[in-house]
Amino acid sequence: MTYLYETPDPTIHGILLPQLDDNLEFDFGIFFMDDMDDVKVPETLRHRPPLPEIRDYGHGIELIGKIIEGRDVRNEHPSESQRRMDEAVFKVGSPQKLERKPFAALYQEYWQDNMDNDVDEELEFSSSYLLSRAPGRQVNLACHRTRWVVYKEGQFISSNESVALRNAGQQGLPVPKVFCRERLYAADGEDIYSIKMSYIAGQALTRIWVTLTHEERVDVFTQVRNMLLHLSIPDSAPKVIGSCDGLDIRDSRLAKTHFGPICKTQKDFNKYLVSTISAAPVTIRRDYLRKLNQKRHRVVFCHCDLSPDNIIVNEHMQVIGLLDWEDAGYYPEYWENFKFYSRPEMVNGWHEYGKYILPHIFDEELKDFMEVRKYQLP
Template structure:
């Protein structure tokens, strides 16, 4: 991957390229044409031609002497970060950035002396904890549809924040007041958990998913719980479409491929898509940091902004796309999901490879 697997990053500096990396010996300083040949010869997963074409700031043709390389230790943006910035989308790492969380001592103050506590504040979304043990999630990246999803979760007795009110102001800032879920994220707890505790948590999550997938859309529409847009999170940011009246329309949305996709690959991906799946309730972002655990029980699942009505395979497929700080998390899919969807998973891995960024 450009700037990732290869280990070389390019950034614009005036009219020249400036390289900043510690490339392995087999990849010396190279020109754009040489780089494209390397990418082609080694079958990397991202087409550099797509990235470079039409973006003059990144397509200057020049061999970069190794002596001019910037050897600074300052972290450099990855390919995903650069592309997200170019497309004016949130950086893919935003969901892992958190402020210090309130201590048990702070939460124990129930006499009204406790002040507000900012839990999260990044890229159009802030979460503030109030003395009454509710939080207000607000910002331009917050949507009223999330309350509809939380309401449905409450109706199904899914462990999730209870939503009390939602509003939007004239500037487009949406605010949702909901319960604060006390506990620790599964992401933080996972490394020190015993195998028995891990499988127990996975079993709890399996029951939750089974309950959600038992509820089908009454209209068959694929979109938010409130009948609005379908939202999803991919590696390059957030995507919106629909709502879709049927699965055929949804399939056209998810298989928008780049123009350089070989015809046979395009046809192969489309040929694998079906239109007869059940349309069920899905969270859409079952990352470990969205699963709050207390006393080895799932206290709540948070961040329902991508929840809605989706084909029955959606939760399973997205599980393998969302970020996983603990790399063995995906190996526990067999304990989490009541049903596997191997054909759909293979198809969507192809969509990830060739989909429009």
């Protein structure tokens, strides 16, 4: 029997070939079609979760449940298979017929009901896929038992992200659940760390930005803004200004992440900011420090990397995930604005929507910062 399922990309479709045994247990055969005229060799996943969508590596196609009725379409042309897609009957563990849903919804619905909630710290992965690689870090999507786990490793994997994720999760934000962080080994004098966290199935704004209307973009940004407003209300005044793990200030810029000492007061933090423009003339540095010291701001919990890659939505344009908290920490409330506008746009028009996503607007502080930022190291 065969069940056909459509991926988010209309140019790519998949055929699933379950192998039913006497006990009606099943495997998953996954096919990818290139240009709708060729079928690659399938990868069989036995007793594993369906392959989710993988960024930059094509689309995942999944089936959950038992095929009650279907067609053998292995000899059909893909266009004919697609035409027959709606004729299949699909059931999950009950006689009730379900509506066709996007794969992310099916994934969450099934595995939330069936997976073991306990995850061992010593995770053993049966398969993994590379999501991204950069100097000092690598991100993989790995299969552990009945779930997919995001697995980061490298010399630049700090303890700050795991602490920040736990803090954000405790405040009710949709963030990955951290399973563990550990030191793996030392290489060339550098410690290599890893962090393992849950996978959030959905679409990053980067992929769908050009398809969204202005109203849809504003709606998504407003959802994030409301989350940040809740996040920016400190339950108690932080004792220091800096990263969540209390070790340093993480100041990511165009080329690299810069680090500074933890600051006990806003005046100390202002001195740090001025120290980052050491290439500026003395008069400019003195003037900027004077402006910074004229006002006091609340110290709040900031994300510090509101990029389209880090905002995950479902098929209803609901924000279901905020990712990449490695730079998060307790900073003056204007810091979120500085970080948002100082990073290059990953999609056209991103900065134009800043007023819809940032909890508060600090036009004067931002103007002063953008004028001196040219003196910073990238």
